[in-house]
Amino acid sequence: MLVKGDAIASELNALAREMAFCGELRYRGNTKIFGEAEPAEYLYQIVKGAVRTYKLLSDGRRQIRAFHVPGDIFGVETGEVHRFTAEAIIDTTVRLANRGRSGADHDALETNKLLKLVTLNLQHAENQMMLLGRKNSLEKVAAFLIEMDGRLTTTGALTLPMGRRDIADYLGLTLETVSRELSRLKSLGILNFKGKKTQQRKIVLLDRSRLAELDP
């Protein structure tokens, strides 16, 4: 069975507590943190805010690998350069951790932590492959909500930091389809919007069990 997002996230948090961080940086919304193929010098842990990591095709098609929220670690690379771009979605604060000296081999403890992090990334990617290749649009949106529910629900409401376009590029859909399926879930009584008429990024999940049934 698939491991859900929250299980992965909680293990990430446990790992993060043991790491040695060495600095802090702030980014405004929609600004680049690092780009694909740039040298990878640090690990990043989010203190506040949200980040998307993605790859692009030459014609601009975008596939978002993952969303990262407070507590998450990203930029885990074992090679010399980043394999994807990272951007702050909203105003974001990150802590930096040094990667082990490149070239020289790391000490065993550090490599073990790195192994754990890369493995969690791989698990997430494998689950996302299943979603992208074999789920329909309603199932994709349901899975997305379940993942985010497990990671950033605070006060009973789910406040999405990202817009419809980002969600679409995460799920392999268009923003219109995402919007339609969210409306469908609302009309089914499974969720409700809370914010202003547009910018509907505050969602209240009314029926988690029926939502879960939509994600096979």
Place this chain on the structure above:
Amino acid sequence: MLVKGDAIASELNALAREMAFCGELRYRGNTKIFGEAEPAEYLYQIVKGAVRTYKLLSDGRRQIRAFHVPGDIFGVETGEVHRFTAEAIIDTTVRLANRGRSGADHDALETNKLLKLVTLNLQHAENQMMLLGRKNSLEKVAAFLIEMDGRLTTTGALTLPMGRRDIADYLGLTLETVSRELSRLKSLGILNFKGKKTQQRKIVLLDRSRLAELDP
């Protein structure tokens, strides 16, 4: 830019040469090697044959993670159990390598090798996410041929061990669509079939540069 399959494969081969293998097993085509959630005790390296690794949804929808051909290592798990099923596609011989003692921490050298293997898996998964989420059917089939061309071309011809159904479940398509796009590539003069009328698994690539242009 995306790392192509052959780059990953060649690094795998380099790694494999340093590993300590401890046994050999044979499997007939379409037989299980290990199942999802079963205890993970070994690493496997293919000597001869071909293997698919995949996940299933409860209703039977299948997503193939990867195809493995001679030289490849699969079953790289850091947890206690396998996250996916592995099946021999055709008659297959594999070598077994012990995973480090679970629980106790492995020596640094071994962990480093494991890290390399998991990272290569992650790279492949990230590229596959781009393919599944954002490429159309022709681009998917082209990418598949390019990947396989880099891994199992021997005598100028590309002999695919897997059937259309497997290819479809790897690319997030149906077998009919795979068949149609292969026919299209043939009618475009980019490839030719070599085998008997059905069982068209021998493919000759006539124009690799035009094929590459189809994969953005």
Place this chain on the structure above:
DNA sequence: CGACTCCTTGACAGCGTTCAACAGTAGTGG
């Protein structure tokens, strides 16, 4: 020979995309 598997091909349907219009909110500057 008949049953079976694998693949191809055609016709059609439908899911998701594309194109478009519109609404609500925020920011800017007169």
Place this chain on the structure above:
DNA sequence: CCACTACTGTTGAACGCTGTCAAGGAGTCG
């Protein structure tokens, strides 16, 4: 304060890519 613009999100209508359903050919095996 209000116009004007920009941005985000929703919704409708039409299209088209891919899936579904079906038929048929070619090869294999008992």
